[in-house]
Amino acid sequence: MSELIKILVLPSDTSGIGKYRSLDPHIYLNNHYSNEFFVDIVFDNVENVNFNDYHIIHFHKRLVRGKDTEWQVSKIKEIQKGGSKVVMDVDDYWLLPNGHPLQKSYKDNGYSKNQLSLLRSVDYVTTTTPIFASKLKSIGIKNVIVIENSIDPEEKQFKGETKKTDKLRIGWLGGSSHLHDLELLGDFVQKNSDINDKLQYVICGFDTRGTVTEINPQTGEEKQRDILPHETVWARYEEIFTTNYKTIDDDYKKFLLEFKEGEYNSGNNLPYVRVWTKPVTTYAMNYSKFDISLAPIKNHIFNVMKSQLKVIEAGFYKKALIASEIGPYTIDLVHCLKNGEFNEEGNAILIPEGRNHSDWSKAIKKLVQNPEMIKVLGERLYNTVKDKYDLNVVTKNRAEFYKSLINK
Numbered sequence: 001m002s003e004l005i006k007i008l009v010l011p012s013d014t015s016g017i018g019k020y021r022s023l024d025p026h027i028y029l030n031n032h033y034s035n036e037f038f039v040d041i042v043f044d045n046v047e048n049v050n051f052n053d054y055h056i057i058h059f060h061k062r063l064v065r066g067k068d069t070e071w072q073v074s075k076i077k078e079i080q081k082g083g084s085k086v087v088m089d090v091d092d093y094w095l096l097p098n099g100h101p102l103q104k105s106y107k108d109n110g111y112s113k114n115q116l117s118l119l120r121s122v123d124y125v126t127t128t129t130p131i132f133a134s135k136l137k138s139i140g141i142k143n144v145i146v147i148e149n150s151i152d153p154e155e156k157q158f159k160g161e162t163k164k165t166d167k168l169r170i171g172w173l174g175g176s177s178h179l180h181d182l183e184l185l186g187d188f189v190q191k192n193s194d195i196n197d198k199l200q201y202v203i204c205g206f207d208t209r210g211t212v213t214e215i216n217p218q219t220g221e222e223k224q225r226d227i228l229p230h231e232t233v234w235a236r237y238e239e240i241f242t243t244n245y246k247t248i249d250d251d252y253k254k255f256l257l258e259f260k261e262g263e264y265n266s267g268n269n270l271p272y273v274r275v276w277t278k279p280v281t282t283y284a285m286n287y288s289k290f291d292i293s294l295a296p297i298k299n300h301i302f303n304v305m306k307s308q309l310k311v312i313e314a315g316f317y318k319k320a321l322i323a324s325e326i327g328p329y330t331i332d333l334v335h336c337l338k339n340g341e342f343n344e345e346g347n348a349i350l351i352p353e354g355r356n357h358s359d360w361s362k363a364i365k366k367l368v369q370n371p372e373m374i375k376v377l378g379e380r381l382y383n384t385v386k387d388k389y390d391l392n393v394v395t396k397n398r399a400e401f402y403k404s405l406i407n408k
Contacts, residue, residue, distance in 0.1 A: 004038045010059040052082035060089045069114040073121045088122040093305035128307035150394035160288035165268045171202035171290025184296040186357025201241045204286035207277040229259035287317035295323035315385035318378035325350040347380035
């Protein structure tokens, strides 16, 4: 093929979604397949873009920010009429559980209907897992292709070194929409009271930024203000990991409740550590701050359709993983216990749906009692993900997919 395949990429953002679904894959494609592809990446400012200068238009969730769905569908048809192929990427389902911070916004803006209209208008849809692809096909979406999330093992943030500490560190890394997931842990810290002197619990990604909407009861007027730190979901996360601050002394509690960035000067023997949020280019280095990774997710359709990115990240960092046996975590994970004993095939401890809070505590205790298995499980998980989700491997699949569009 003598002519370069020209691709226009329209990322939804520069955060984690933009990084994994749009930016990293296409920058890698442009740099390593420059004899076959030319990639342009444009953020929103598309007024002067001639879409039909490109063979393929790739966008995530929406074509152009600030335009209604009717305009976007019309624009997609216009692009297709000009001979270009339009590919929409989607990584999250649009039916959110009660309590999700975006639920009201999605409902008020008709997000579900808008997503379906876009999905039905494009030539191809890419998504993250076979589970989500199957769901999309079941509701009539055609030409669905799985292109997994992937990691560049040479990226600096995935080469962080985990330093040995006196305590075994139990960590969770995530964002602000996981309260119902973390509530699955219940009082797991309290249930570990007999071994907590050997443990340190770690929350990574702590972020007290945001706003809340207040409604005047007399006038009904809505007004936004900055959220106070103790009002954030992160404060609730912290209560779970400290049993409402009962596992820490008064001085440390006072320090934490000031919600100021910085480290408490008390060595590495603290029962709990808060790690503040980092940019998307360095956030994965948080995996170096703990030994065992927790991945609880509640069983509802939104979570079932999510990707297994937490598994991939933990695997590249060779972390022992304790995860819910739900949706995306059933794709690559194999339970490592049989009749209470470790087997030779498993690469994680899986907590079945509907089990009580004590199962998370029991899983941690099992690893405390068998510390050699922490490294073994980390190595097994790494071997599971290291090739399958390597950016180089996944980009080869993406390149073949794009070439097939042109050949058709």
